[in-house]
Amino acid sequence: MSVEVLASWSEGSAKDAVIDFVVESARHGSSGFIPTVERIAAFDNDGTLWVEQPMPVQAPFLLEKLVAQVRADPSLADEQPYSGIVNHDEEFLRGLAQQVPDAVLAFLKGVGAAWEGTTPDEYETEVREYLATHTHERFGRPYTDLVYIPMMELFELLRTHDWRVYICSGGGRDFMRVIAEDTWGIGKENVIGSAPEFVYKEGKLVRENSMRGNLALGAGKPEHLFARTGRLPRFAAGNGDVDIEMLEVADFGLVVVHDDKEREYAYTEAAEQILDLGPDHGWTMASMRDDWVTVFDQGGMT
């Protein structure tokens, strides 16, 4: 008797390549065998595990928080990043979207100040509240419903072959950890992301207005993965140019290609290089349109 795997993937070379690599990695005597301790798989989050259009899920959460800060203290509206946000300053917002350093740094400064002095539990409560009360502007569903079912099946395939699955995203570590266990079935400890510093004083952890190391983007991805696990991943999946380095270090690279404007989105922005480099690197290019039978869970469009 055989067990069906990757049921939401269309028959074809992408599905075959993924299954072949994972099954061989666990077959003793295979040329593709990988010792169990080395079976570390790393996944980007936004655009790889769930919808990142029209903007990454965390962005409206952060923007809403900064707007609330200005409401509580109107004098903030005179300075960045608050003035750019409340005045819908197109140049500032475009700078943020295009990751212009000045804009990003001003934004992170605002984010750092917003939660300075709070505990991890307080932040988790805010994220849960946000996710429970907001829906995606196009799909009208909670964000956690917009996780790609084919990727959840891939987690399961990896786990049943003794892989440890890590998330490695430039997004906020503590934001992702809130959904890790319920939505992904992954322990909080397997989530790597950009993060603030916390200090332990008087019996509790309190958030500081400073970042913990570099952002988990680009070269930061293998750097964070090594720091966390002591190894580099043998399997890696991403969808954007900031995932290139993480795929470079892996034996198997999977690229999610956003070419399905009917069921999700079709775009190449911030993915031009990975789409160009992928085939030359031998990475498996998974077309959302052609390789996935189902994108989202039953409740929505499939």
Added chain:
Amino acid sequence: MSVEVLASWSEGSAKDAVIDFVVESARHGSSGFIPTVERIAAFDNDGTLWVEQPMPVQAPFLLEKLVAQVRADPSLADEQPYSGIVNHDEEFLRGLAQQVPDAVLAFLKGVGAAWEGTTPDEYETEVREYLATHTHERFGRPYTDLVYIPMMELFELLRTHDWRVYICSGGGRDFMRVIAEDTWGIGKENVIGSAPEFVYKEGKLVRENSMRGNLALGAGKPEHLFARTGRLPRFAAGNGDVDIEMLEVADFGLVVVHDDKEREYAYTEAAEQILDLGPDHGWTMASMRDDWVTVFDQGGMT
């Protein structure tokens, strides 16, 4: 049929307290039940899992490296930390042992410079070579033979009750990771320690001469554990004053008391506070002399 656990522990209140806590943590309906996701146990290393006298295992490894640096470049002998080491400067060495900031910073600067530009594999090879060719000055056995068997049995008890075991030590992360899998049966990714920065460039990770965040000592222990796991440990074990904060945040604290000069060492230095505070905090004080039948593996003295 029952399974014997903690076989190297003497019958008594310490053994009873540990077994009771762990068994109840996994028994549904028990007042001591802990959800599986929260079952995180954290252990200090030097003096908690293996011998730390006359000095922590990593110290002679680092000192030998710095001496070799001076041999390769004699001009280094004019400056700290090299001059203090090669001239056996008692004031400097005492400052190092007592963790006087100036001495420690000079020492870390030397350590940082010694491996600057190397890859993780190069460092791992050096550590393996060192451990394979050096023995403990009193016991005449390789350092990895000087792991406490009662603590290895405790790892096993925790694992069979679905706890994830983390090591959280002020010692070097990458040094400990070399022995984690073979000696402790713990994944490299479950080892937290003080660590240098690595940067990813031209397809490989290269070590920089800078530290990654704070040292995993004192308040740094809960800080590192939260950053790594997204939680604080529910079980924690240590033996020194730098472990107090880690035990404070846990439900169950275990303190290894070094009172066995026959089989190991008897000392209270750098443990005065934890020995004093422990009973008031309800921590379980495990006397090496009275609570452990066996200290080391068969080959040596038991």
